[in-house]
Amino acid sequence: MMYFQGNRSIRIVLIFLASFWLQSNSWAQDYYRTAEGTIHFKSDAPLELIEASSKELRGIINPKDNTFAFVLKIRTFEGFNSPLQREHFNENYLESRKYPEATFSGRIIEGVDLSQPGKYTIRAKGKLNIHGVEQERIIKSEVVSSDGHLGLTSSFTVLLEEHNISIPKIVYQKIAEEIQVEIRATLLK
Numbered sequence: 001m002m003y004f005q006g007n008r009s010i011r012i013v014l015i016f017l018a019s020f021w022l023q024s025n026s027w028a029q030d031y032y033r034t035a036e037g038t039i040h041f042k043s044d045a046p047l048e049l050i051e052a053s054s055k056e057l058r059g060i061i062n063p064k065d066n067t068f069a070f071v072l073k074i075r076t077f078e079g080f081n082s083p084l085q086r087e088h089f090n091e092n093y094l095e096s097r098k099y100p101e102a103t104f105s106g107r108i109i110e111g112v113d114l115s116q117p118g119k120y121t122i123r124a125k126g127k128l129n130i131h132g133v134e135q136e137r138i139i140k141s142e143v144v145s146s147d148g149h150l151g152l153t154s155s156f157t158v159l160l161e162e163h164n165i166s167i168p169k170i171v172y173q174k175i176a177e178e179i180q181v182e183i184r185a186t187l188l189k
Contacts, residue, residue, distance in 0.1 A: 030189075032061045032114070032150050037185025039072055041158075048174040052079035052089070061150065061187055063115045066108035068124060071101050093165055093175075099132045109138070117146045124154075133163040141183075148189040155182050 037057030043050040054077045059070035074096035080086040090096040106126015114120065120143045128137045141154035158179045160167065167175045 030062070030064060030115075032063065032187035032189055034059050034185045034187045037070075037152070037183065037187075040182045041077075042180045043176040044180070045176040046173045048081070050081060050085065050175070052077040052086070054078065057183065057185055059185060059187065061108075061114065063113065066110075066112070066114070067106070068108065068126070069103070069105035071103045073101055074099065093160075093167075094131055099130075101129075102131075103127075103129045104137070104139070112143075114143060114145050114150060119144050128158075130158065130163040131165050135162050150187040152185045152187060153183065155180070157181065 035058050036055055037059060038053060038055050039057045040051065040053040054072060056076040057070060057072050059068065061068045074094050075090055077086070077089065080089065104124070104126055106124060108114075109123040109125050110120070112120050112122060122141050122143055123138050124141055125138045126136070127134045128139075129135075137156075139154055139156045141152055144151040158181055160175075160177055160179065167177070
């Protein structure tokens, strides 16, 4: 403890984290979380098909008030047709150093009780933030609730223009203006 005596802010943070951890053991069981969801995108342009995936989608759903939050680090996408294509994706289009994460957070529109077993078609309404540009979206998803976990699947499109992602004329025929996105995740209680 002598090491922390000189730095009050570190002590405060440690005390806060310890108290948070003790309190969270009782209510954290009500939340559903994932740290290994899969997100896949496809750009199907006239001259080239580009696909990439990440297995590092993180998210949380609070079934008491039907709120949710998901985050993905852009640099975790793998696949592409070549390492150079992946580099261009990160450096030129998504600018992942400047905008390292994509997020989606909001509320489930339907008043469903996700703690009850069953299959639900839901609409998630929230803010989708890609490339530093937030857009309000409603994304339809399927959720299967059983045995303390939720299986989530969703398919939707993202228009590059809506997130200020520009396509240079020289590669206009190789990158689609509308990107198809698929998500699969298992969230555990």
